[in-house]
Structure formats: C-alpha cells, structure tokens
Amino acid sequence: MRLLLLEDDLDYKESIKEYLESLGYKIDDFDDGEEALSAIYENKYHLLILDIRIPSLSGYELVKIIRENKDNTPVIYITSLTDINNLSLGYELGCNDYIKKPFSPKELKYRIEQLIKLFYSNENSGQVKLKPNFMYDVLKRELFLDKKLINLTKKQSDVVFCLVSNKNQFISIDRLRSEVWEDKYICEADIRVCIKKIRDKTSKEFITNQRGIGYKIDSEK
Amino acid sequence: MIVKSKNFILKISIFYTVIFFIFIAIPTYFYTNLELENYKNTQNRLLIEHAQSIQRTIYDFSNSKSDTFIFPKSFKFEATLLTKDKKIIYKTRDLNFNKTSKMSIEIELSNNRLNAKYLQLSKKISFDEIYFKILILTLFIGLFIFISIYLVIKASIEPFKKANEYLDAFFNDAMHELKTPLGIIQLNLEILENKQKKSKELERSINATKNLFLVYEDIEYLIKQKSVKYNKEKIDFTYTLNQRLDQFESLASPRNIKFKLNIKDNISVLINRTHILRIIDNTLSNAIKYSFKDTLITVELIKNKNDIFFSVHNYAKAIKNKKNIFNRYHKENHIKGGFGIGLNIVKNICDANNIDIFLDSTNENGTIFKYTFLSNT
Numbered sequence: 001m002r003l004l005l006l007e008d009d010l011d012y013k014e015s016i017k018e019y020l021e022s023l024g025y026k027i028d029d030f031d032d033g034e035e036a037l038s039a040i041y042e043n044k045y046h047l048l049i050l051d052i053r054i055p056s057l058s059g060y061e062l063v064k065i066i067r068e069n070k071d072n073t074p075v076i077y078i079t080s081l082t083d084i085n086n087l088s089l090g091y092e093l094g095c096n097d098y099i100k101k102p103f104s105p106k107e108l109k110y111r112i113e114q115l116i117k118l119f120y121s122n123e124n125s126g127q128v129k130l131k132p133n134f135m136y137d138v139l140k141r142e143l144f145l146d147k148k149l150i151n152l153t154k155k156q157s158d159v160v161f162c163l164v165s166n167k168n169q170f171i172s173i174d175r176l177r178s179e180v181w182e183d184k185y186i187c188e189a190d191i192r193v194c195i196k197k198i199r200d201k202t203s204k205e206f207i208t209n210q211r212g213i214g215y216k217i218d219s220e221k
Numbered sequence: 222m223i224v225k226s227k228n229f230i231l232k233i234s235i236f237y238t239v240i241f242f243i244f245i246a247i248p249t250y251f252y253t254n255l256e257l258e259n260y261k262n263t264q265n266r267l268l269i270e271h272a273q274s275i276q277r278t279i280y281d282f283s284n285s286k287s288d289t290f291i292f293p294k295s296f297k298f299e300a301t302l303l304t305k306d307k308k309i310i311y312k313t314r315d316l317n318f319n320k321t322s323k324m325s326i327e328i329e330l331s332n333n334r335l336n337a338k339y340l341q342l343s344k345k346i347s348f349d350e351i352y353f354k355i356l357i358l359t360l361f362i363g364l365f366i367f368i369s370i371y372l373v374i375k376a377s378i379e380p381f382k383k384a385n386e387y388l389d390a391f392f393n394d395a396m397h398e399l400k401t402p403l404g405i406i407q408l409n410l411e412i413l414e415n416k417q418k419k420s421k422e423l424e425r426s427i428n429a430t431k432n433l434f435l436v437y438e439d440i441e442y443l444i445k446q447k448s449v450k451y452n453k454e455k456i457d458f459t460y461t462l463n464q465r466l467d468q469f470e471s472l473a474s475p476r477n478i479k480f481k482l483n484i485k486d487n488i489s490v491l492i493n494r495t496h497i498l499r500i501i502d503n504t505l506s507n508a509i510k511y512s513f514k515d516t517l518i519t520v521e522l523i524k525n526k527n528d529i530f531f532s533v534h535n536y537a538k539a540i541k542n543k544k545n546i547f548n549r550y551h552k553e554n555h556i557k558g559g560f561g562i563g564l565n566i567v568k569n570i571c572d573a574n575n576i577d578i579f580l581d582s583t584n585e586n587g588t589i590f591k592y593t594f595l596s597n598t
Contacts, residue, residue: 015404019412
C-alpha cells in the first residue's frame with residue numbers, strides 16, 4: 001500500500017512516516033504542497049495524508065485540484081480543531097476522513113485501515129468474496145482460496161488489488177499500465193503474461209476478459 | 222472567554238440612565254409645577270391688564286360726550302358685559318375656547334353710562350408649551366447622561382478587554398505550539414514500544430502522555446468552543462468506544478483495574494466527533510482515576526428502540542455532591558487534583574445534543590454515569 005504524506009514539521013513528518021512504515025506501508029513524504037501535487041500526478045497512491053496548513057499549497061487546495069482532475073484517491077486530513085469544524089471541507093470535496101492534531105498513533109492507524117477497507121472493498125471488514133470461492137483481504141492484500149493463502153508476486157498482487165478495488169467492471173490494459181506499472185513502458189504482452197500467471201495460480205474463471213475492453217474480477221453476490 | 226462586552230456596556234448604560242431618571246423625577250415634578258404656576262400667573266396678569274384697559278375705556282366713555290361706545294376687541298380675549306342681575310349687555314365674538322383650557326376672571330365695575338356692573342373676561346391657555354419644554358429638557362439630559370455613562374464605561378473596560386484578548390491569543394498560541402511536540406512524543410513513544418521489549422519506564426511515559434493528551438483535549442475544547450462551529454456527522458459509536466477503551470486500558474492496568482464490556486455492535490449516532498470523544502474520554506478517565514484498586518469498570522453501550530444508552534459503572538467512594546460535580550472547577554477530592562473542567566464540558570455537550578445524564582453514586586453500589594442519547598425524531 002503506497003501512501004503520500006504531506007506535513008511541514010520535519011520531526012512530526014518523520015515520526016508519522018516511520019510509524020506507518022513500521023505498519024508495513026510505503027510512504028512518500030513531502031513538506032511542500034506543490035511537490036506533493038506533482039508526485040500525485042507522477043505516481044499512483046492509494047491514500048493521501050495531508051496537513052491542511054502547509055505553505056505554498058494547502059492540503060485543502062491540493063485536494064480541490066486533484067478532484068477537479070477526476071482523481072478520487074481517498075484523503076485523510078491532518079488538521080486542528082478550528083480548521084475542521086469551521087470548514088465542512090471534507091464533505092464538500094468528497095474527501096473521506098480527517099484526524100485532529102495531536103492524534104494518537106493508533107487513531108491514525110485505525111483511520112487509515114478503515115478508509116482503505118471502505119474505499120477499496122466497500123465492506124467494513126475489508127474482505128471481499130470473489131467468484132469462485134476466493135476471498136480477498138484489501139488491507140493485507142492477501143488472496144485466499146478456501147482459506148488457503150495464494151502466493152502472488154508484487155506485480156501480480158498489484159494487478160489483483162487494482163481489479164478487486166474496481167470489481168465487477170472491466171479494467172483496460174491502459175489503466176492497468178498506469179496504475180500498476182505507473183506508466184512505465186511495458187508492452188501489452190507482458191501484462192498478458194502477468195494475468196496468465198495469476199490465472200495459473202488461481203483459476204481460469206477468476207479473471208475474465210473481453211477482447212479490446214479489458215479484464216475484470218467478479219464478486220460473489 | 223471574552224464577554225460580549227458591547228451589549229454589556231449598552232445594558233449597563235441604559236440601566237444607569239433609568240436609575241438617573243428615577244432620581245430626577247421628583248425635582249422635575251416640582252419644577253413642572255412651578256413652571257405651570259408661573260404660566261398661570263402670567264396669564265392672569267394679562268387678563269387683569271386687559272380688563273383694566275376695558276374698564277378705562279368704559280370710564281372714558283362715561284366722561285365723554287360721544288354717543289357711540291367702541292368696545293376694545295381682541296382675538297385673544299372673550300369679553301362679556303353684564304348688568305346687575307347678570308343679564309348680558311354685550312358679548313364679543315365667541316372664540317370657541319375649550320372649557321378646560323380657558324381662564325376667566327370677573328370684575329365689578331363702578332357706575333357707568335352703560336349700566337354695566339360686571340365684566341367677564343376669558344383667555345385661552347395652553348400647557349403644551351411647558352410640557353414640551355420639560356420633555357425636551359429631560360430628553361437632552363437623558364441623552365447626555367447615557368452617552369457620558371456609555372463612554373466612561375467603555376473607556377474603563379478597554380484595558381480589561383485588551384488584557385482578555387491578549388490572554389486568549391496567548392492561550393491559542395500556546396496550545397498551537399504544544400500540539401506538534403505532543404504529537405511527536407506520542408508517536409515516537411509508540412514506535413519505541415513496538416521496537417523494544419516492554420519496560421516499565423516506557424509504559425509510564427506512554428501513560429503520562431495519554432493523560433497529557435486528555436488534558437490538552439479538554440483545554441483546547443474550552444478555549445475553542447466559542448469560536449468553533451461543531452458540525453454533526455454520523456459516528457460509529459461502537460467503533461469509537463472500542464478504540465478509546467483500547468487507549469485507556471494501559472491507564473487502568475497499573476492499578477489492576479479491569480474493564481468489563483457490554484458493547485453492542487453497529488451502534489451509530491449523529492453527533493460531532495469532538496463532542497462524543499469528550500464525553501467518552503472524560504467519563505472513562507474519571508472512572509479510572511477514582512476507582513479503587515483491583516476493581517471492575519463496567520462499560521455498556523446498548524440500543525433500545527431509537528434511544529442509545531451509554532453507561533460507565535465503577536467502584537469508588539460515593540460522590541457527595543451530585544449536583545455540583547458538573548460545575549466548573551468543582552473537585553470532589555482536592556488531593557487527587559484535576560482541573561474540574563471535564564464534567565463541566567460533558568454537561569455542556571450533553572445539553573447541546575439532547576443527551577440525558579443520569580448519575581447515581583453510593584458507597585455500596587459504586588458510581589454509575591449513564592448517558593441516554595435521545596432520538597431527535
């Protein structure tokens with residue numbers, strides 16, 4: 001899970017970063033809003049953690065810009081009491097949560113997990129049942145077949161995550177390339193190989209495809 | 222913390238002006254009477270003067286040889302000449318004087334050629350002018366008094382207001398400056414805790430930070446409550462409560478206090494997040510602070526129809542003054558310390574959110590705080 005952290009106090013930023021890294025997240029940290037914004041354009045983040053009071057470009061404005069550009073990445077604002085309660089910003093901007101400074105580390109952990117579960121699986125538990133007999137844990141990024149863990153490589157896991165978080169809809173190869181491979185040059189054949197390997201480990205029906213449209217994973221109803 | 226001083230000054234000024242008016246009402250009354258008396262005398266003198274001039278004309282006529290008598294007329298006066306038996310000899314034009322606003326005199330005439338014995342004279346009088354004068358006077362004095370009191374109070378309050386504003390700003394800044402270090406300490410202690418094997422020193426530091434955190438939250442709430450608008454959102458009560466209990470466990474464990482939980486799943490409530498956290502935190506931290514060693518704290522969260530019940534029960538010394546504990550700065554036990562603001566905050570929040578507080582406390586049965594979240598619909 002790759003997160004972006006924007007916070008202007010160096011020690012605070014480092015502390016949050018290290019804490020989250022100890023929980024197994026990959027963190028890109030910034031203390032400048034503009035830099036964070038370009039990073040968001042370049043890379044795919046699963047969650048943004050933004051301080052509201054940031055010189056140059058505030059977390060608030062940053063979200064406004066990325067939402068205008070149809071980026072729906074969930075956001076957790078780090079904020080003070082006055083900011084959050086006076087501006088009902090979260091809800092206006094389709095943001096997903098906020099956390100009040102100072103926060104206990106556990107609270108941050110809870111909020112991140114809750115948001116990831118909700119955003120990527122639409123379930124409070126964070127577990128999605130998939131056809132046929134598969135179960136996927138969004139938070140841990142683990143795929144099970146009848147409670148047996150299936151080992152996936154990093155890229156395979158990324159592909160499954162991308163398809164599961166957009167379950168029941170076809171995802172084009174272009175989109176996979178931008179979200180999983182982050183627009184690095186990779187030919188379609190390689191992506192097909194990756195998909196094939198996942199199918200080998202799971203089952204043929206796990207990922208369905210439609211020529212010219214893309215791939216999808218269906219959820220169990 | 223600033224009093225709404227503008228309204229306050231206005232109220233005080235009006236109050237003093239009213240008081241002042243009550244004081245000057247008596248002298249004003251006498252003054253008005255005096256003025257009226259004076260006016261009447263003047264009018265009376267005018268009447269007499271006119272009567273004398275008529276009298277003179279009549280005598281002049283008596284002594285002259287002229288056959289026609291020209292009666293001196295005036296628009297201001299009504300005059301009537303009467304015989305001995307009060308028969309009207311001559312009457313000037315009726316000027317339509319109102320009975321109440323008329324002043325009359327009657328004088329006896331000595332013998333004359335007209336055989337008139339009595340002369341009646343009337344004049345219109347009006348007190349309007351006097352009342353108007355008094356009114357204007359009172360208004361001006363009142364306005365003057367009001368303005369001067371207002372200005373004096375305002376000038377004398379200004380330094381206090383400045384001091385208050387300064388203090389507010391100071392607290393705001395202080396809280397802001399404390400925010401980041403407190404956050405950093407908390408985070409790093411927790412990281413340290415995960416890295417190292419458990420040590421007493423670390424655990425104590427973590428607990429102390431948690432307590433500091435609670436105090437910080439309460440003070441911040443007190444300082445900011447007036448300048449902040451609290452938006453309500455749907456809060457997962459079950460989840461929030463469990464999360465807080467998780468935090469409080471380490472505060473309870475040093476004195477071997479355990480939690481017994483009866484928390485039902487999926488209970489949500491529409492409230493501001495800060496509000497619900499203040500209620501939970503203050504109730505739980507009090508329960509831990511005052512519990513006897515080796516006791517149980519029972520935490521319950523249940524839903525009955527549309528009402529949500531949240532209760533915390535613990536074994537502690539009975540609270541003597543159940544009403545006062547919600548007052549600001551009230552402390553049940555001065556030795557144990559505390560700011561005494563926690564329950565006051567809770568009370569204010571409950572009042573604002575339609576939450577009913579029930580409190581029972583005896584030495585035998587322990588203390589229970591029960592909050593009923595009444596459904597608004």
